[in-house]
Amino acid sequence: MKKSKRSNVDPFIVMDVMEAARKAEQAGKKIIHMEVGQPGTPAPKLANEYIKKELKNNNLGYTVTLGLPQLRSRISKLYGDWYNIDLNPERVIITTGSSGGFILSFATLFDAGERVGIGSPGYPSYRQILKAQNLVPVDIETKLQNKYQPTSEDIKKNNLNGVLVASPANPTGSMLNKSSLRKLIECxxxxxxxxxSDEIYHGLEYESKAVSALEITDHCYVINSFSKYFSMTGWRVGWMIVPEDHVRQVEKVSQNLFICPPHASQITALAALDAKEELDQNVNVYKKNREILLEELPKAGFTTFSPPDGAFYIYVDISKFSNDSLSFCKKVLDEAGVAITPGLDFDQKRGANTIRFSYARSTEDIIEGAKRIKKFMSSYN
Known part of the structure; x- marks a missing residue:
């Protein structure tokens, strides 16, 4: 049987790096993981205890497609707490992770062949999901002086049907202030x-609070997830917020593609929303880790990067050392025992000259990772 052209997507290289690191660990090597956006903390204790009780009741099954009403209502309250927004819970749609939100957004907003702008460097799955839906991803080549964020001019000149903006962004951790975000939305x-607006890293900010697109307009789609701030990557539960007149359209698509988000994950997420104290302690760990790398990476020779405003990544230019980031990362893994991600995932044109460090793990691991990297770079040629 033939395979469809639209299914011919690129691999997600960071997953290949994870597998190489796993094999090294299986062989007995101690690996420091700085390759993946996986919080070093589990789901909040409060949430874990809550789901254990619910599992004993054995009442899990299908939920309504839009998600548990109490979870949707609780998320709408979160927008009041975080952004002082009075959000109608009917606009909140629970999804199977943020990935489910992207699939539903693209399917609802765009017809086959339409053009959607995405920042480059940027999260690689945007491009591959668009391609799989027979849409045209348009890479917007962002610049260091703009903190790797798109500008209004990028929207004007690319003949777009849609644009996806992430703030804080992966892989750079950069954020748009309210004025810059407003210009993009108005344009x-x-x-x-x-x-x-991809807002999956909201809650993970270090010097100023991230701005939600909903503070500026209701005429947008917002996607978020419990994976990052809430430390629930493996639970695969997220949410999206859409204009009121789009809810039914998204619901119909979701009914057929997903039926409903996982019931157990929704229950766990509901409890996680009340674990603010524990979650904010996690953010303090990331903040400390960020400070360590901002101090130690330049000592290793990595000096060209934009200091991250949020998320838990630092995106570094290595062109003075190598123009083959994949081989460079392999060498670091093999010789230093540190797993980092080549920029090829994030930027198809310039990714061979960049790498991404994740500082989502324990501070002890970040300190050890920085030590190993400095030692490796001292003898690198």
Whole structure:
């Protein structure tokens, strides 16, 4: 049987790095994981205890497609707490992770062949999900001086049907302030470009609070998840917020693609929303880890990067050392026992000259990782 052209997507290289690191650990080597956006903490204790009790009741099954009403209502309250927004819970749709949110957003907003702008460097799965839906991903080549964020001019000149903006962003950790985000949203509206805001790293900010697109407009899609701030990557539960007149359309697509999000994950997420104290302690760990790498990476020779505003990544230019980031990362893994991610995932044109460090793990691991990297770079040629 033939395979469809639209299924011919690129691999997610960071997953290959994870597998190489796993094999090294299986062989008995101690690996420091700085390759993946996997919090070093589990789901909040409060949430874990809650789901244990619910599992004993054995009442799990299908939920309504849009998600548990109490979870949707609790998320709408979160927007009041975080952004002082009075959000109608009917606009909140629970998804199977943020990935489910992207699939539903693209399927609802765009017809086959339409053009969607994404920042480069940026999260690679945007591009591959768009391609799999027979849409055209348009890489916006962002610049270091703009903190690797798109500008209004990028929207004007690319003949777009939609644009997806992430703040804080992966892999750079950069954020848009309210003025910059407003300019992008207003420019999108002026040019009839659908606006999608990826806010999965909200809650993970270090010097100023991230701005939600919903603080500026209701005419957008917002996607978030319990994976990052809530430390629930493996639970695969997230949410999206859409205009009221789009809810039914998204619901119909979701009914057929997903039926409903996982019931157990929704229950756990509901409890996680009340674990603020524990979650904020996690953020303090990331903040400390960030400070360590901002101090130690330049000592190892890595000096060209934009200090991250949020998330838990630092995206570094290594062009003075190598123009083959994949081989460079393999060498670091083999010789230093540190797993890091080549930039090829994030930027198809310039990724061979960049790498991404994740500082989501324990501070002890970050200190050891920095020590190993400095030793490796001292003898690198």
């Amino acid at each position: 999108s509206k002026e040019h009839n470009v659908s606006f999608i």
